[in-house]
Amino acid sequence: MLKIENLHVSYGGIEALHGISLQVNEGEMVALLGANGAGKSTTLMSIMRLPPPEAPRVTAGSITYRGVDLLPVAPHIVVAKHGIGLVPEGRRVFGNLTVFENLKLATYARKDMVQVSKDYERVFSLFPRLADRRNQRVETLSGGEQQMLATGRAFMCGARFILLDEPSMGLAPLLMQELFKVLKEINRSGTTIFVVEQNANIALKYAHRAYLMEAGYIVKEGTAKDMANKEEMKKAYLG
Amino acid sequence: MRHYLSLIVYLAICLLIIVIFQQNWLNAYIQIVMMFIGINIMLSSSLNLINGYMGEFSCGHAGFMAVGAYTASLLNMGLFTTSSIFGRSLFIGPQYSVFLFPVTLIIAGFCAALVGLLVAVPSFRTRGDYLAIITLAVNYIVKSSIENIQEIGGARGFMGMRQVVNAMNNVINIPWLMIWILAFAGTSIIALKRFVGSTYGKGVIAIRDDEIAAEIMSVNTQRVKLIAFMLSSGIAGIAGGLFAHVIGYINPGTFTIMKSTEIMVMVYLGGMGSLSGSVLSAVLFTVMLEFLRPLQLFKWVLIPLLLIILMLFRPEGLMGNRELSDVFPGLRRFFPSKEY
Numbered sequence: 361m362l363k364i365e366n367l368h369v370s371y372g373g374i375e376a377l378h379g380i381s382l383q384v385n386e387g388e389m390v391a392l393l394g395a396n397g398a399g400k401s402t403t404l405m406s407i408m409r410l411p412p413p414e415a416p417r418v419t420a421g422s423i424t425y426r427g428v429d430l431l432p433v434a435p436h437i438v439v440a441k442h443g444i445g446l447v448p449e450g451r452r453v454f455g456n457l458t459v460f461e462n463l464k465l466a467t468y469a470r471k472d473m474v475q476v477s478k479d480y481e482r483v484f485s486l487f488p489r490l491a492d493r494r495n496q497r498v499e500t501l502s503g504g505e506q507q508m509l510a511t512g513r514a515f516m517c518g519a520r521f522i523l524l525d526e527p528s529m530g531l532a533p534l535l536m537q538e539l540f541k542v543l544k545e546i547n548r549s550g551t552t553i554f555v556v557e558q559n560a561n562i563a564l565k566y567a568h569r570a571y572l573m574e575a576g577y578i579v580k581e582g583t584a585k586d587m588a589n590k591e592e593m594k595k596a597y598l599g
Numbered sequence: 600m601r602h603y604l605s606l607i608v609y610l611a612i613c614l615l616i617i618v619i620f621q622q623n624w625l626n627a628y629i630q631i632v633m634m635f636i637g638i639n640i641m642l643s644s645s646l647n648l649i650n651g652y653m654g655e656f657s658c659g660h661a662g663f664m665a666v667g668a669y670t671a672s673l674l675n676m677g678l679f680t681t682s683s684i685f686g687r688s689l690f691i692g693p694q695y696s697v698f699l700f701p702v703t704l705i706i707a708g709f710c711a712a713l714v715g716l717l718v719a720v721p722s723f724r725t726r727g728d729y730l731a732i733i734t735l736a737v738n739y740i741v742k743s744s745i746e747n748i749q750e751i752g753g754a755r756g757f758m759g760m761r762q763v764v765n766a767m768n769n770v771i772n773i774p775w776l777m778i779w780i781l782a783f784a785g786t787s788i789i790a791l792k793r794f795v796g797s798t799y800g801k802g803v804i805a806i807r808d809d810e811i812a813a814e815i816m817s818v819n820t821q822r823v824k825l826i827a828f829m830l831s832s833g834i835a836g837i838a839g840g841l842f843a844h845v846i847g848y849i850n851p852g853t854f855t856i857m858k859s860t861e862i863m864v865m866v867y868l869g870g871m872g873s874l875s876g877s878v879l880s881a882v883l884f885t886v887m888l889e890f891l892r893p894l895q896l897f898k899w900v901l902i903p904l905l906l907i908i909l910m911l912f913r914p915e916g917l918m919g920n921r922e923l924s925d926v927f928p929g930l931r932r933f934f935p936s937k938e939y
Contacts, residue, residue: 457804
């Protein structure tokens with residue numbers, strides 16, 4: 361479904377990805393693992409086509425999604441037309457607005473109102489805590505609840521392919537488990553998920569396949585089970 | 600019926616004001632102050648869209664006002680009056696000014712909106728302080744350009760807009776200028792209120808909070824910015840056109856950073872992101888300026904001082920980001936409530 365080939369991107373004059381290739385198939389849950397600065401978030405931002413300076417510039421390679429070249433596409437089109445949703449690093453929810461307003465904003469470009477109201481129900485059943493706090497200002501939510509909201513928001517964009525950037529960041533271990541369980545549930549009902557994660561343990565527990573990045577290269581790939589059993593993975597990332 | 604209650608109340612007030620003007624129950628000075636209030640309401644509420652709702656810092660609003668003022672004045676003078684600068688009236692006769700005056704104002708608004716592009720396009724790539732500098736530059740570009748076009752009076756400016764107003768009065772003798780100010784101020788407030796409450800308005804607020812997040816929520820940030828800047832500068836242009844006709848004389852010196860600052864003060868006094876705050880502060884500020892007139896130049900010491908005190912003790916302005924209907928829930932029945 362998503363295919364990245366030989367992707368080179370750079371920030372200003374500095375190259376951050378030195379030709380990575382990866383593939384995510386329909387219905388999969390794929391994890392992208394790696395240490396800080398390996399280029400995981402950069403990969404996601406390239407897929408979303410976010411403009412510089414925050415995001416990198418693609419210098420070579422290709423990103424295709426369902427056969428369409430994504431490179432010349434604007435970010436809001438990536439979301440609205442191609443149905444790729446991003447849960448950004450640090451959540452970036454709208455703190456001034458209520459939970460419901462945040463979710464409503466995500467339906468900005470959607471016209472299929474019947475499906476939208478179904479999606480609201482789905483989000484609230486996946487995250488009952490958001491339903492309890494639907495009229496609460498998002499600033500007053502805990503980190504875990506904000507992460508749930510950010511995930512629900514990507515879902516409300518009508519995304520059939522969700523990219524998550526470090527969803528476990530700053531969450532208590534119990535909440536992490538809870539979040540990944542919900543992600544797995546979303547995945548089971550047909551949404552493809554591509555998750556960038558530092559916490560290899562939890563990502564490998566739930567994902568089907570995984571890629572490992574180091575310093576702008578993909579150094580390993582395989583099924584989650586294989587990856588978890590590799591000696592050097594255990595040493596470096598699983599502890 | 601309930602839906603239109605606020606509109607009906609507004610129209611009733613307009614009618615009352617027009618009758619008062621018609622009967623000359625108030626002296627000319629108070630009449631002019633009331634006209635300025637209407638114009639300032641348009642200016643402050645349109646700037647509030649950019650500075651309050653969108654969170655940018657535009658400090659060149661007077662530039663757009665100047666474009667509108669000059670376009671409307673030139674069109675009206677050229678079309679309807681015979682004067683030394685513009686020669687004979689181009690149009691069939693001054694009596695047509697009754698119908699075409701609002702048209703020239705709308706054209707003036709369009710021209711100002713086009714100049715608004717000068718700010719809107721850079722805003723795709725810059726924001727915050729850098730965009731503020733750009734708005735300032737646009738203000739100066741407009742002012743200096745006008746100063747250097749001798750055909751329209753250059754730095755001396757030109758006068759004669761009274762003739763247009765008189766031409767309208769010759770057809771039917773009612774207070775035309777106040778009627779158009781009321782009409783355009785009302786329309787702008789309704790347009791802004793509806794824009795802010797629309798899907799686009801949600802996009803504007805999303806851009807204020809987090810542009811990247813807005814973009815990944817499928818908000819076309821460039822389009823939203825373009826529309827917001829053009830709407831805001833367009834309304835400022837119309838206000839400028841009305842302003843020129845109230846004063847009857849314009850020169851580039853009127854539309855400097857001082858004027859921009861005045862508008863900004865009104866926005867911050869009223870509260871960012873509150874339309875009713877902008878209306879309220881435009882009224883208060885205009886009246887305050889008139890009351891302080893006996894102090895002459897010292898008024899420009901006292902007013903900034905008041906601003907400092909305001910920022911110290913009530914930095915969110917009179918209303919914060921609330922509307923009048925949030926503060927007095929009883930007013931809700933005049934305004935249709937928000938639907939989610």
